[in-house]
Amino acid sequence: MSTARPHTGFQLRFVVGSARDTPLRVVFRPARPEDLADVHRTPDPQAVAPSAAAPSVVGRIPVRRGPGDVADAAEFHVLTVDDRVVATVGLRPLTSRTTGTTGTTGAAGTAELHDLWVARGWRQRGFGRLLLACALTRAAAAGFDQVVLLPRTAAGWFHRHGFTPMGLDVLPADRRAFVDESHGPVLLGRGSEPGHAVDLLSRLSDLRVTFTRSGRELRWDPAEDTILLLADSAGVQLDSMCWSGVCGTCRSTLVSGTVHYLSEPTCDLAEGEILPCVTAPVTDVVLDV
Ligand code: FES
Incomplete structure (x- = not known):
């Protein structure tokens, strides 16, 4: 089975207006090597405090690496304003790893969203919604029917945007081993969204x-x-x-x-x-x- 990998070259452009800005040119595109910042060694991804994954400077991507949580820089997409990275999201294919490494049957076309991050100073301004809309349409374009995520914070925000609890069996065993379910369901999922992110923005939640x-x-x-x-x-x-x-x-x-x-x-x-x-x-x- 061929591994579903995020496509390269996928790009979306927006012009955004906010209460603090003149119109901003925003681009969603695959991450480039020069976007990468520190590599954080984190043996247990569930134990990562949000601040531990934040880069020291706006404009570069934090990539975490550790046993069971190998973040491949090629999985990342970024939102940029004037070519400065203001938000990131990783899209990790799960299907082939599930069927290929454990022999169990995983849901077809499933990817994990990880490291959704909006730079300080750009939060509370709609960039999270913009990033999520881009990621969901990007996932559909790459052939993933559904996306899942392990929210470290803001689970309520994801619920408001259509995510519901899911069983962990969709995760490959090596990833599942790091998940602590003692406090209840931790995996959220929803369908990806074909089409353009702009159309999806209006449907993500009531406005x-x-x-x-x-x-x-x-x-x-x-x-x-x-x-x-x-x-x-x-x-x-x-x-x-x-x-x-x-x-x-x-x-x-x-x-x-x-x-x-x-x-x-x-x-x-x-x-x-x-x-x-x-x-x-x-x-x-x-x-x-
Ligand atoms: S009516 Fe809006 S720019 Fe003319």
Whole structure:
């Protein structure tokens, strides 16, 4: 059986707006050798404190290596802003290791997500959701039907994004040996997602769009495509003209949250300003309009 390996060359591009930035160019791509940072020797991966896996500088990937937890740098993908790494995720094929090394039958097309990491300073800004959406679509593109992970922290966050507890039998024996189940189920899993990560962002969990001046809070509906269309359908009045990111008439201040651009804005925007006519939410958003 051939081993399913992450493809090289898979790349996604986003333009992202947040309350603190002018539009950011974000790229999801395979890690390069120069992205790698320290190699941490960790004999028991379950005992790793989150801080132990954090690199000392933003912009490089921590790769942990130890018995039973050999992180292959080739498994990593990164999110970059201006070619600076701000988040990482590893995608480790499990299927062939399960069938090939133990003789047991594993679920077909299963990969383990590991080392999901967002650099300090980039957290609470939607990059975790962006990273997860990219990883799930990347997994599908690489032929994995489902992904599993062993969350060291933030299990609730993964539950909110569609992960449910799974039996450990999907893990190869050498990996399973390091898992401590004494505190209950520890493995979470969900299906991968074919398609584009941008489409998935809207479906990962419920999102709210709040307009401060009218006091309206709307549930995001992916069928509306953009925040301006959502507002228009709900009777929230926003100034607008071109509806295509050109004239700048709809520019609005983002009080909190992150959006992604469906098409590049062609007018100038100040820090924290976005164009509702060409954006959709990545997280809950609050707009000062
Ligand atoms: S309506 Fe013209 S940029 Fe949004």
